[in-house]
Amino acid sequence: MLYEALRRNQRRTYLLMGFFALLLASVGAAVGYVMGDTRLGLGLGLIFAAFYLPFTYATASWQVLNLAGAREVSEEEYPELHHVVEELALAARMPKPKVYVVDDPAPNAFAVGLRPEAGAVAFTTGLLQLLDREALEGVAAHELSHLRNGDSRLMTLAIALVGVIVLLSDLGQRLLFYGGLFSGGREERRDRDRSGLDALLYVVAVLLLLLAPLAAVLTQFALSRNREFQADASAVDLTRNPQGLIKALTLLKEHHATVKRATPATAGMYIVHPFKEGEGSFWAGLFSTHPPIEERIRRLQEM
Structure with missing residues (x-):
């Protein structure tokens, strides 16, 4: 499956x-x-x-990190986060990406980088406070999968x-x-x-x-939603443990909040949609950069 x-x-x-x-x-x-x-x-x-x-x-990459207000952090500042990212990078046989933190209580994360060797992963302080190590591994594996799959490019x-x-x-x-x-x-x-x-x-x-501009935007959003499903599946392939990402997505759904410095241009980079509004309807789904969290969890449970 x-x-x-x-x-x-x-x-x-x-x-x-x-x-x-x-x-x-x-x-x-x-x-x-x-x-x-x-x-x-x-x-x-x-x-x-x-x-x-x-x-x-x-x-x-510079634009996304700058707009998000992300800052690169050392292993001394966030040892567990660095260890998780390093272990997953070794498992994925890819260079360890740079690690960034965004000072924001809304739990979320994203990855940027046109090549794995020039990649970076960023996590909000809200996400780091909310998740245990298993759930954090699921999120980090999802973001590293974006880099490994070439999704940012x-x-x-x-x-x-x-x-x-x-x-x-x-x-x-x-x-x-x-x-x-x-x-x-x-x-x-x-x-x-x-x-x-x-x-x-x-x-x-x-x-x-x-009509071409509308069709192009809708295609971009459809592509973004598909890449989220792909990164979820790749994360399970990397960790061999779907429960970590299932736990993380469940908690992210329960604690869904707007990321302060997120913009419509950067929304597709986050692991879950960084805005609270615009969920639920069919039309909102067409214009969403992310598939419903419930659908992502359902697919993970079937793996």
């Missing part, structure tokens, strides 16, 4: 990333259609991605792709509704008969430009 869950989650990740790539190409084509040259729109998409991706990659890529899609969609809408550069291609299209295939392509292009 454990390895089937890992394979199932990996397949879903590939499908979601494939949809991301298709959506980006479709938006680029739609912008190009508005300009009068589809290849030009696809080229713009590649140019935007070429500039946006490196910037996002270069600053992602994957989610950074997803965030960057959302940014590119939003920028391209905004450019296309401005060209479509407000005029400007490349007006010649649009004037030529206005002179054409709007019947048949051209009319259909025009409608599809408009719908893509309007």
